[in-house]
Amino acid sequence: MLSTPNNSLTKTKIDPVTVQVIGGALKTIAKEMAHVMYRMAYSSLIRESEDLGAGIFDAAGNTLAEADSTPMQLGCLPGYIRGFQAVIGDNQHPGDIIWNNDPYAGASHSPDVALCQPIFYQGELVGYSGATAHHLDMGGAQPGLMVDVPDVFAEGLILNGVKLYDKGVRNETLFEVIRQNVRTPFQVIGDLEAQVAACRLGARRYIELMDKYGKETVLLANEELMNYTERIMRSQIAKIPDGVYEAESWLDDDGRHLDKRLPVHVQVTIKGEELEVDVSKSSDQVSTAFNSAYSGALCVSTHSVLRSIFMDTDVIDDVPVNEGAFRPITIKARKGCIFNPIKPAATFSRANQVNTVADLIIKALAPVAPKQTCAGSSANIQFASYAGLDENNEYWVYIEVNEGSYGGRPGKDGLDAVDFSSWNTMNNPIEDLDMHIPMVCEQYELREDTGGAGRYRGGLGIVRWNRFITDGFMTMEGDKHTVRPWGYKGGLPGTPANLIKNPDSENPEFLTSKLNGYRFGAGESVLILVPSSGGYGDPLERPEEQVLEDVLDGIVSRETAYRDYGVVIIGRKVDSKATKKRREEIHGTRGELPLYSH
Structure with missing residues (x-):
């Protein structure tokens, strides 16, 4: 699922000043998208807590720029995009707004709904503007949050590759389905429209960027920015001695079997300028919603903490935040463990598990990276x-x-x-x-x-x-x-x-x-x-x-x-x-x- 360099583009040179200017513009677009959501959202969870994400992505779903909001909301957007790409393929058009909140297709968990707009330039798909937000309710067994449910179907309305807007036309049937299946339709629909506005703005700004600098220049800059971030990440990983570093802890219980603690084990392997995180020795998946989606939760949290360890802005200033940081990183979780459950296991309550993984990565690396932990x-x-x-x-x-x-x-x-x-x-x-x-x-x-x-x-x-x-x-x-x-x-x-x-x-x-x-x-x-x-x-x-x-x-x-x-x-x-x-x-x-x- 990680990106790889586009060698056909990197053969052409682009001056570093232009690269930096385009990188700054991408970052500004993402921030402006998030600002639209803050100002338009109905629920306090988005309006006040800023439990949202917004960014610009290339045609393969690689992150080009993201807003300064919640990493858990931002890091999963590439997975959301690849998830709906697998469902709808080329059935994408200007003006579409595509929905995905399936935790088995890239979502963090089911109330985190991603809306993405494919961006076309001169008839060619050149990227996506995407926005995620945690919605107050998606129906399901309990209002708001839930822990003890039997499967993912009990979590409420879950869709992937469904168009909220089709070629710019609002899908009134889908809006009515939402209205009839959530407990707080006024807030949920209002928040969805805030996401739509953010996506529309991001697509428009990205097209304006290509109008100004040219499509090929922007695409070249995108690739060079990711390559630069990758080089920085690799250079930082290479400073840590090769070896296998481990740490373990546990979780209280799964919300139903209160006398059974769940082990969490992290193994970090560093070899040269590459790093692997393996959590396969952790607990088996559980019968409640206390499981974590592999792509949308485990990978996002792992990437986030590793980026904070190796690319802290207090040490390395102004490194572009994009997919390049994740190219040297491999994340493993055996199928059937709490971090890679088998469908239809529920995955609603995933936060404390991946937070524990992040803390254990810090603990494992503390002896060899003392100034960064x-x-x-x-x-x-x-x-x-x-x-x-x-x-x-x-x-x-x-x-x-x-x-x-x-x-x-x-x-x-x-x-x-x-x-x-x-x-x-x-x-x-x-x-x-x-x-x-x-x-x-x-x-x-x-x-x-x-x-x-x-x-x-x-x-x-x-x-x-x-x-x-x-x-x-x-x-x-x-x-x-x-x-x-x-x-x-x-x-x-x-x-x-x-x-x-x-x-x-x-x-x-x-x-x-x-x-x-x-x-x-x-x-x-x-x-x-x-x-x-x-x-x-x-x-x-x-x-x-x-x-x-x-x-x-x-x-x-x-x-x-x-x-x-x-x-x-x-x-x-x-x-x-x-x-x-x-x-x-x-x-x-x-x-x-x-x-x-x-």
Whole structure:
């Protein structure tokens, strides 16, 4: 599925200035497409959280440029395009808008709908403009999200290679099918039209680019930009010693068999300037929706984390974001494992599995790429949907992404309240919730005193406490209740997730990490605690002034400062003499520091 250089084009030279100008134009087109979606979308998940993707692709589906939104939405678009190409072949025309949300044909999961417009120039197919978005509802067994369903058919409306617009003409029958099969038709259709507008804009801008520079020049620039990115990626991989690097962890359960943890194993093999990731030793596929699509989820998350490791913009500036970065990478997952399930296995709740893979890739490479990696991160997405019926007996659905955190890293503390890896979604503002949904947020803040201690402390997750005003129900796609983010080089592990019903009552109930249509009565509430991440380096080496600042800021408690950092704080000042004595005590009794701590 990965692209290969077009040798017939690369025989012709093109000046580097023109290549850069066209590359900048492509990036601007993708950003403008995403901006259209932000401004036009109806649901807060797209409008506020920016759970969307937009980009320009060549005729083979290779990424030429993408917007600065959610990598999980962007990276799967080549798979979407190749998926519908296999169905409709040459039956593509100017003005078409083609739908694909099939997780067995490139989709990330079924509510992530891709709409793509083939771009024709002088009668020739020259590329695609594509836009993805996570829709509030596609029908199926549960509103919003779902975990425990028997197969992919229970996930709702799934289509591939179907035209929402045919030669520019709106397919009213398909729109009516959508309207009659989703719980929130007003928002879903409005969001689809926002995607259509983005695709139309992208196609128009790409044609204008060819009008200005000529078709052959643009196509040559496209190939050279991908080749350049490939060369950079290969050069960075080649800096890592050849070898096989492994790491493993587990997932809490599959949402049904709560006493059975699921192993996740990652093997990274580097040979020269090429890299292979193999997850075949991971769990078999499961009987719920807690599986991950191979192309649209596993490959996307793997590509995303490897790009962040080897092509961090803080180290390598202004490398074009395109398919060339993925040419040196091979991804393997045996058929029938949780990362490459056999149809019709359900694949709806795929996020925590691929986040765990991304975290384990970092862990496996940390000893040989120490400046490009961090300690254990949240590796988690606590993806929650809330739903109920309004006064007209019609559904309301609200979906929120609860932010994770990053582990400590060389020279810096971990990031607080930031989605991990290929998720880059924004938070849903409390004001948006209060204005549109019969719920209220009681608390929304950093999860204090939970990051792993280290020379560079682990980042903090968040606390979010939501209360139902009317009867409703909730689905939670969560994990990491039984796993602590790992500390590195003597850093201490972070804090796992938790989910509590009615935390302010006399009998609070600790819930499992996954809920499937769990019912709440009016006035009942749920407290979401997102994992905080692992520390990096010896906590005793953290300057006492920084520990004091953390205590004064409410990030670290005085007890943690004393216990883990060996810092004695009296009033608002450090007692340096007592701190020196305390640190000597800890140092003399703790033994050799482990490379990893759990």
